[in-house]
Amino acid sequence: MSTETSGLAIETAGLVKTFGTTRAVDGVDLRVPAGTVYGVLGPNGAGKTTAVRMLATLLRPDAGEARVFGHDVVREADEVRARVSLTGQYASVDEDLTGAENLTLLARLLGHGRPAARRRSEQLLAAFGLTEAASRQIKHYSGGMRRRIDIAASILNTPDLLFLDEPTTGLDPRSRNQVWNIVRAVVAQGTTVLLTTQYLDEADQLASRIAVIDRGKVIAEGTKGELKASVGAGSVHLRLREAGRRADAERVLRGLPAAEVQLDGDPVALTARLTATAGDSAAEQAARALAALTRAGITVDHFSLGQPSLDEVFLALTGHGTGQEGLPSPDDDPKDGVAA
Ligand SMILES: Nc1ncnc2c1ncn2[C@@H]1O[C@H](COP(=O)(O)OP(=O)(O)O)[C@@H](O)[C@H]1O
Ligand SMILES: [Mg+2]
Numbered sequence: 001m002s003t004e005t006s007g008l009a010i011e012t013a014g015l016v017k018t019f020g021t022t023r024a025v026d027g028v029d030l031r032v033p034a035g036t037v038y039g040v041l042g043p044n045g046a047g048k049t050t051a052v053r054m055l056a057t058l059l060r061p062d063a064g065e066a067r068v069f070g071h072d073v074v075r076e077a078d079e080v081r082a083r084v085s086l087t088g089q090y091a092s093v094d095e096d097l098t099g100a101e102n103l104t105l106l107a108r109l110l111g112h113g114r115p116a117a118r119r120r121s122e123q124l125l126a127a128f129g130l131t132e133a134a135s136r137q138i139k140h141y142s143g144g145m146r147r148r149i150d151i152a153a154s155i156l157n158t159p160d161l162l163f164l165d166e167p168t169t170g171l172d173p174r175s176r177n178q179v180w181n182i183v184r185a186v187v188a189q190g191t192t193v194l195l196t197t198q199y200l201d202e203a204d205q206l207a208s209r210i211a212v213i214d215r216g217k218v219i220a221e222g223t224k225g226e227l228k229a230s231v232g233a234g235s236v237h238l239r240l241r242e243a244g245r246r247a248d249a250e251r252v253l254r255g256l257p258a259a260e261v262q263l264d265g266d267p268v269a270l271t272a273r274l275t276a277t278a279g280d281s282a283a284e285q286a287a288r289a290l291a292a293l294t295r296a297g298i299t300v301d302h303f304s305l306g307q308p309s310l311d312e313v314f315l316a317l318t319g320h321g322t323g324q325e326g327l328p329s330p331d332d333d334p335k336d337g338v339a340a
Pocket of ligand 1: 050
């Protein structure tokens with residue numbers, strides 16, 4: 001495989017990790033360009049954490065090879081470790097210490113002198129919106145604050161490659177946005193980020209390229225544009241005034257080009273999956289769908305235009321869902337909808 005001059009932060013070939021009879025990572029080939037955010041998208045149990053742990057030298061691959069900035073993760077583990085950071089792993093915060101104490105202590109452990117450690121700590125607390133919480137114990141932090149301090153701890157020394165393993169899972173939309181802004185700022189400083197996520201919109205917001213993994217295998221890889229072109233542009237979720245009109249609405253929508261209709265559990269709700277092309281955006285298609293329903297005399301009480309969920313991506317790519325259809329997603333927030 002190539003060396004550091006290849007411009008790749010990560011390069012793997014046939015990477016495998018087995019636990020008993022589970023092939024957690026089952027022959028993964030990845031090429032992550034340096035200086036970018038690379039998204040690894042997959043449901044629970046897909047093998048994301050196992051792959052990250054091998055790349056971060058915490059777990060030994062059973063087969064295949066992986067290089068980080070040209071260094072083999074097994075034979076040159078020290079060189080790799082010197083250049084990477086993994087949130088919540090190398091730098092884990094102490095619940096009983098305050099935010100400021102944690103960062104200052106970790107900076108001291110990394111070899112900074114006392115004044116430099118305090119300076120770096122203050123700088124990061126300010127950058128992460130934690131100045132006010134600096135003198136509070138971590139155990140009293142909210143989930144979003146906790147995630148931010150974890151990331152702060154992992155970039156005390158600016159790493160060349162930062163692994164963020166599901167940095168926003170379980171966070172509310174506002175906290176997610178704060179974490180996203182932090183990731184953008186980290187990359188702007190030249191760090192490569194490997195981000196794992198269960199949310200397509202998160203990969204879409206942050207990543208230049210995305211690998212979709214399922215059961216230890218990469219099932220799709222490309223730029224976000226390529227990925228979206230292969231899975232569709234999203235969906236219109238509709239709620240009708242009268243349940244009795246749903247069959248009519250379904251017929252009207254099926255008559256439109258490029259819409260795949262799905263009936264939801266709720267008797268007044270249905271979803272049309274859109275397959276937008278260059279000249280025909282998802283918004284235009286959604287507008288056409290609403291107009292057609294209006295012409296048919298069907299009253300729509302509420303609609304929202306959503307990006308494809310991970311489940312829809314999986315359905316499009318594999319013909320099966322993630323097996324986590326009931327999983328709450330930040331995309332499902334009804335406040336995002338538009339009353340019709
Ligand atoms: N230490 C372990 N021992 C046994 N099985 C494991 C271990 N770590 C992960 N697995 C299994 O490997 C698969 C992939 O897990 P993981 O890499 O954690 O996926 P993800 O991070 O995508 O949710 C799962 O089936 C999981 O149960
Ligand atoms: Mg995981």
